[in-house]
Amino acid sequence: MTHRRIVIGDVHGHYNSLMALLDAIAPTSDDTVYFLGDLIDRGPMSSQVVEFVKQNAHPCLLGNHELMLLEIIGNNLVPNSTRQAWLYSGGESTINSYGGKVCQDHLDWIKTLPTYIDLGDTWLVHAGVNPRMTIEEQTVEQFCWIRDEFHSMREPYFLDKLIITGHTMTFTLPGVAPGTIAQGCGWLDIDTGAYHPKSGWMTGLDITNNLVYQVNVFRGDVRQFPLEEAVTKIEPSKICRRQVLSTS
Numbered sequence: 720m721t722h723r724r725i726v727i728g729d730v731h732g733h734y735n736s737l738m739a740l741l742d743a744i745a746p747t748s749d750d751t752v753y754f755l756g757d758l759i760d761r762g763p764m765s766s767q768v769v770e771f772v773k774q775n776a777h778p779c780l781l782g783n784h785e786l787m788l789l790e791i792i793g794n795n796l797v798p799n800s801t802r803q804a805w806l807y808s809g810g811e812s813t814i815n816s817y818g819g820k821v822c823q824d825h826l827d828w829i830k831t832l833p834t835y836i837d838l839g840d841t842w843l844v845h846a847g848v849n850p851r852m853t854i855e856e857q858t859v860e861q862f863c864w865i866r867d868e869f870h871s872m873r874e875p876y877f878l879d880k881l882i883i884t885g886h887t888m889t890f891t892l893p894g895v896a897p898g899t900i901a902q903g904c905g906w907l908d909i910d911t912g913a914y915h916p917k918s919g920w921m922t923g924l925d926i927t928n929n930l931v932y933q934v935n936v937f938r939g940d941v942r943q944f945p946l947e948e949a950v951t952k953i954e955p956s957k958i959c960r961r962q963v964l965s966t967s
Contacts, residue, residue: 723750723927726843728909729782729885730754732762732812733936734771736913736921740934743941744923752923753836755885756782756845756863760809761914762936766816766825773828781832782845783863783886784809789829792821809914834862840879841926846886847906848876871958875905883924885910890918893957898933900924902950 725744730737746752754772756779759765772779787805791797806814814821835844835854847869848854849861866887876882882905889901889908897918901908911933912918919937924930929946 721927723747723925724838724841725750725752726883726909726924726926727752727754728911728922728924729757729913730762730768730921731757731784731809731914732759732765732768732816733913733921734762734764734767736934736936737768737771739939739941740921740923740932743932743934743943744925752777753843754779755843755883755909756780756832757784757885757910758782759788759813760784761812762809763812764816765813766822769825769828773825778836779832780836780843780845781829781834781859781863785829785832786859786863788813788821789826792826834859837880840881842877842880842882844882844884847884848882850874850876867958869906870901870903870908870953871955872904872906873955877905880905882906883926884908888912888915888918889951890915892953894953895951900931900946900950902952904955907950 725746754777758768758772791802791805835842845863847865849857849865849868850872870892884906887908887910889895889899889911890897892901895901898911898920909922909924911920911922913921913936919935920933921936923932930943931946931949932943934941
């Protein structure tokens with residue numbers, strides 16, 4: 720049997736939907752399931768998602784929501800406005816899922832998460848890369864937060880690798896419908912907005928067989944189709960350079 724490589728987009732605390740998605744994908748012990756980060760916040764079961772990924776030793780990236788968690792929890796020097804912004808952006812749901820306090824073993828595990836994973840022909844990162852910098856020059860914040868500079872690239876960053884990201888809900892990109900994967904110059908974005916009422920689709924991508932699996936968080940629908948039927952190509956020139964980072 721072929722060893723499958725499966726990439727899961729932003730889960731955002733939706734544990735039950737993640738279980739439904741994995742039931743549809745049906746990974747075996749020969750397969751590897753990768754997570755692009757943003758396991759937490761917004762949805763009601765962040766602690767359960769983290770525990771599942773941690774206990775099963777699935778490779779997982781640091782997302783901007785995990786980064787915010789690490790910057791805020793236990794740091795009394797963080798301005799209250801920053802703390803409140805995180806709570807408003809889904810952090811409160813995460814705290815509630817832990818019964819009021821994030822457990823130390825989960826924090827310790829999150830601290831170990833890498834910012835990218837190089838699979839040879841595929842490169843996984845939560846948000847993207849700055850096209851004007853080498854990998855070594857880039858910061859954790861860029862790997863976890865970047866948007867428009869990455870999406871507006873007119874040439875692939877790598878000549879021999881496809882970049883796969885989450886972070887930016889695909890329907891916020893020009894011409895991309897809810898539930899659709901976005902394709903740019905040398906990259907795919909598979910964050911189809913699981914938590915957002917406009918979409919609700921959580922996506923898993925089998926990069927070995929180019930198959931897309933999705934479950935709808937709100938309706939429970941499950942679907943599967945070839946990657947080429949799930950992709951919308953975007954025009955880099957239509958990406959507007961936004962200066963303010965959002966907390967998707």
